[in-house]
Structures are given as structure tokens and as C-alpha cells.
Amino acid sequence: MLVEPRSGRLASWGNSLLGHLVSPDEAVVAIVGDDAVHRVEGLPGEAGPVGLTLALGRLRVLGVTGWRLALPVPGHPLGLSGPPDFNARALEAQEAVVGYGAPYGLVPEISEAGHPGDPADVHTEVVWHCLPVREAPPADVPSLGEAERELAEALRAATEALTRLDVAASGPVAEAALDAYRARAERGREALAPGYPPRAVRVLELAQRVALLVSVALDGGGTRLGGAVSASQIGARGEALRPVERVARRAQVAAYNAFVEERERGAS
Template structure:
């Protein structure tokens, strides 16, 4: 079963992990094996294919692949979180954008125009699932990524976004919608606070990412039908109200994961 980031809004996108820990590695802040282990997380395996110079179908482990990217001249990694009508963080071409959109995420390299899109295969019974990931690398257009905000812009947007989300959930009576909504809220509160980002990231990026995750989790609870709205027209109106808040949260995530690269390029 293929999975996308939307399958679990409480977990960071795998492309985020690759960007964060790959940036820490490229900055000389963590050893290669530590970076690869952090990207792997609880997954069974991660492989990379399509790197420049690869034979067709050739695959590599994360440690080797990250080293190869550095040799090729890659200086940093950027996260992209595209959605329909919003190619957030992408540069083209159309074929790459389409694969990234289908996955809901991608990583673009800085210094060499390459992009990596994960194919995530989830298996196992509910409650005991694992995943394998194949990162497909290909050339991308060498131009600025679409709609990528600065950390300052994202933080300012989140202040309004969190206030709007809270007001919207109150209006929809999500907290009073019954046991299913309450269980979802409790799952978010008890999800734990794993280490955010990677060594070298500024505290402001960590703060922005945590706020973005909070907004995403609350929006996810609201979007699956909890609350007072039950008719098709009411659900359509709810989704329309949530859409700009989802965009705000995704923009903030992208800004947080890209902060280490942005800081370095600004010097």
C-alpha cells in the first residue's frame, strides 16, 4: 500500500527528515551514519535510485547516496510539499512536479539541479506497520522554488493561522462532537515530542515547525467530518474554509525545514 504524508498528520514527512538531516550532514554537524539512521526512523529500509551516473535500476543505501550527492556538489536540501493547485517548493519540469504532487512531498538539492521523490510502501497489520522507501532522483529545473516563504514570513502567517484554526474549530464544535473527535484530540496531545529538525537548525525554525504541526493536526481532525457539519454542502463549506489554513501550515513546514539552507545562503 502506497502512503503519503496525509495518511498521518502527526508524523513529519519523510522528505522533511531527509532535508533536515541531510542539511546537518552537508554542514558537517553530524556523521553520515547518524544522518542516515535519523532519516530511516522507524522504516524498514530507504534506498535511492537514479543518481547521476547510475545504471538503470541501480539502488544505493542512504549513507552512500548522501555522500554521492556531496561529491556531485550538492550544498543543501530543500523540502517541497505540493498539493493540488499549489506547487509549493517545486521548480519543474512538469513530469517531476507530477510525481512530487502524487507523493505529496519531495526534496530538491541546492547547488546541483536534482530532485528526489519518495515511493513509500506500507505493509503489515494495523498497529504493527512498517514501510520501505525508494527515493527516485531526477534532474529538475534550475530556478527558484514556487511560493517558498522565509521563516519570518511563515511565523507571521502562523500567528493568524493558529488563531483562525482555533476559532474555526470552536465554531464547528469539534471538541463537542463526540468520542471519535475527543480520541483524535487526545492522540494529538499524547503523540510525544520527538526531536524536531536536526543539529544546526535555529530555535526559531523549531518553534515554527511545532506550531505548523499543531495547526496541521487540528485541521486534520476538523477535516474528516467531526463536529456539527454533517450534510454534503456543510462539509464542502468546511473544506473551503480549511483550505487556506492547510496552505499556511504547509508553507510554515517548508520554511522551517529549509531554514538551515536559507541561513547559510544569506551569509
């Protein structure tokens, strides 16, 4: 998962906004990114969709003091706390943000408009569905320290697995993907919004790199990366790398949630 989840951007910049570290305009521009428009539907007190600036302000008034990220997949409700309706919608989107301090969460619904034959004419619109959430600890989210240790072990495990399966983890496809990752970092992309601890930035960048290596190793059915080409070998590759992908997702969530976790520690 090299592409930053939209829910990660909202959690990160939403937290920075709540911490008075960026202006509402700065936060919304960063959250929207290259998309055309973001709206929020189901906001308490509103009959229809509203803009992101109004929505974030209203949720703050309603008591939200922080945002957590959820990256659930089937069989792993990572970052969710219920109820079932919210979990089901988040699982379908495979991402969500969960409010801290007030029982509200946001799940993105992404659509594209324009001429599909002309990429320059296609623009992305996002509707965030505001839904009630259960105020409870999120599922299966490690601390930053745990995430960092798990990532180091996962990187070793991935290297050993790819070597054992004779997968070329450093071929042209992998190098091109890593070059794109480095170029994006060199363009000054902020891994996290202002206010996050340096350790969270370090954990997120390592988690994204591990996730990238896993996605490259699993891409293309084997022929592009060399080595495993039979169905059984491809299956073995997936079995070996699935735990590594899980660790990378857990670490990404831990990094995005560090802002709230530090606030919780300071309040205790």
C-alpha cells in the same frame, strides 16, 4: 499533517550531515526511522539502486550543499522549481526534496511488504527516485518571519471558523490527537536536526499543531466532532479550513528550508 513527511526528515538530517553536525550513520538512522530500508534509484554513475549513505555522499560530491523540502498538492506546487517531469512525480507523492547547489532532487516511492493481516509483520520500504531539477527559487515558500505571522493569523481564523460552523474543535477526538502530539514531543523527538535555528523549530511545531487541528476538524464527516453534519455544512467547513491548511503546509516548508535560507543569506 501530523506525521512528519519522509522528505522533511531527509531534508533536515541531510542538511545537518552536510553541515558536519552529525555522522552519516546518525543521519541515515534518523531518516529511515521506523521504515525497513531506504534506497536511492537513478543516482548518476549507478546502474541500480544504492543505499542511502552512499547516495547522500555521492550527491554531496556532485555539488549538493543543502536540501529543501517541497509539499505540493494539486493547484499548489509548494516548494517546486521544475522541470515538469520532476514536478509531476513530486505532485503524485505530495512530497520531495530539492537539492541546493546542484540540480538534483529526490522523490520517495513508498511500498509495504509482509502480511496485511498482521501489522507486526508489515514493513515499509522507500525508494527515492533521483531526478534532475531546475535551479530556481522554490514556489510560494515564505520566510520564517512571514510563516510565523501567517500561522498566528491562521490559528485565529481556524478557531473563528470552527466556532461559526459549530464544530467541536476540542472534543474527545481532538483531545486524543493532541495528547498523542504532546506525548511524542515529551519522548524527546527532535523537531529538526542539529544546526537549525530555534525559530525554525518553533515555527515547525506550531505548523504541525495547526495542521493537526485542521485534520481533526475535517475528519469523520462531522458526526464525531459534532455540529455540521449535512453535505453543505461539511463543504463549508472544508472551504473555511482549506486556507488554514495551506498556511500550515507553507510554514512547515519554510521551517525545513531554514537551514538553506540561512546559508544563502550568509553567502550574500
